[in-house]
Amino acid sequence: MRKRVLITGAAGFLGSHLCERFVKDDYHVIAMDNLITGRLSNLEHLMPKENFEFYHQDVSNFIHVPGKLDYILHFASPASPIDYLKIPIQTLKVGSLGIHNCLGLARVKNARVLIASTSEVYGDPEVHPQTEEYWGNVNPIGPRGVYDEAKRFQEAITMAYHTYHGVETRIARIFNTYGPRMRLNDGRVLPAFIGQALRGEDLTVFGDGSQTRSFCYVDDLVEGLVRLLHSDYTLPVNLGNPDEITISDFAEEIIKLTGTTQKVIYQDLPVNDPKQRQPDITKAKEILDWIPKVSRGEGLKITYAYFKGLSKDELFKKEHNNFEEYIK
Template sequence: MSFTRALVTGGSGFLGSHLCESLLRDDVDVVCLDNFATGAAANVTHLAGQAGFTMLEHDVTRPFEVEGEFDLVAHLASAASPPDYFGLPIETLRAGALGTANALDLARAHGARFLLASTSEVYGDPLVHPQPETYWGNVNPIGPRSVYDEAKRYAEALTTAYRREFGVDTTIARIFNTYGPRMRPDDGRMIPSFVCQALTGQPLTVTGRGDQTRSVCYVDDTVRGLVALAASGHSGPVNLGNPDERPVLALAREIREVTGADVPIRHVDAAVDDPKRRCPDISLAKSVLDWRPEISFSEGISRTVAWFADGFAEQVSLH
């Protein structure tokens, strides 16, 4: 399955901007729709002059129409980091509910393939390890993280209902922790926090004892998986993540080593409902997409640190 024109909601965000870039490289025209609530215009400024790229500022939770035909609608619009969805709880729920419905309606009207960017958070604090797509999850529906978790779970249910009721060609990607260039310094997620703390000479703050695990995937690998899933015709859900599981404390130590920072690691209170273990079973992605991560953590984190370091150097030179 190939595409000629795509709509990417949340296209100016960290992951969305990389997806826009990838599609353009594949000669797919892209309309990037974003209200910049958590994304940044700077993430797609370098695409603005390219033929086939259009930026549309709009809130996906409000109905919209876009001129021209589409054969792919990729719905990535949502707050994705804890500080963002804690600060924008209602907006996050609306992006998962109203935003998903509006994006699905557009896909239905155009007969387009619909790709939902869901999350490993649908598994909550998992009781099954590693997590396969058949696992239903262990989610607190009224906890502080629930605005994001339940928004995505509802989005999955709505996407599946449109497929069953209206025959919309849909698929669902369950994305595990992804990192890389264009993450915001104040994103609040683990890797940008550790990198920025190290580069600015601050202690690296690890929640709890740091024995909780994460499996982190470099953004190029995640985007390659999204494109493969969109083109596959598979309905999903499909896990996209790196099964290289590491304790958070070990990740902090490796980032400190890569940056060369002589800073301590400081332990702070554990976050409420923070998953103790998180690791994808990617057997399905391997079999139906022929996809697996290719970029090692050492390579990916070196690229990420270099990107953040360049940004800090630029800020210093401006002052």
């Protein structure tokens, strides 16, 4: 019989790629999403598959799945600064009530849980590159706090269920990931730059551009997640590409990639925006035998081709009109 996996946040960027991978690997995939930020179009190509089913459900309210479950992957959460402003309470609820429901279900079903934590648990780091032993530098009441603290609580309750109830758990700290199916105008730097280039707008860099990010292509990340799920390691593991780049240099890369003639303009840095972001992936290398294989140049070409294929309505759609609140 096929193994059965529940994936929450299945209609989102990462969730949809995970659904695709597990369907391809011949699991029975139960996809769950309330579609508050996810899109059914991300899953349309999987709907006809006999080993795929979709539940339109809010995991913060309850989770009911009939039959056995082997694995639960909790990826339900808003994942962009614009979303934190738009739906802050829902962001906190899915990282607390949502994970509580997932862990309770795992306990009943005797299933293994993998949670999507994030590099944001490190906040604006005082340690570089970031190792799993670093506890972070997070402002709990800042604009990013609803996401950062939700993820930190999610890790804490996951470890509590593991140590107290004996639930099989895995924790992935995911660094910046990109690829097809990202939302173009959600405020994250990569789709923001590509969207501005495609619309003929100047590329907006916040701060002086010296802050850094490290971008991992989605296929590499999914492979790391699958390996972590099937490993015996229960403590957090960083998953990301350590190839670090400044935001200014990255803007120039996007201009070169898209062939546009726009210039780079600079605005004030948002509150609590991390100055550095680079994963130490020593544990992933040693425990999972995993390293990213797709270069940023190769991954960006694929991602740009995806965004170029979007309709004009999608290209010019504004996800939120209060982004100015975030950067104050």
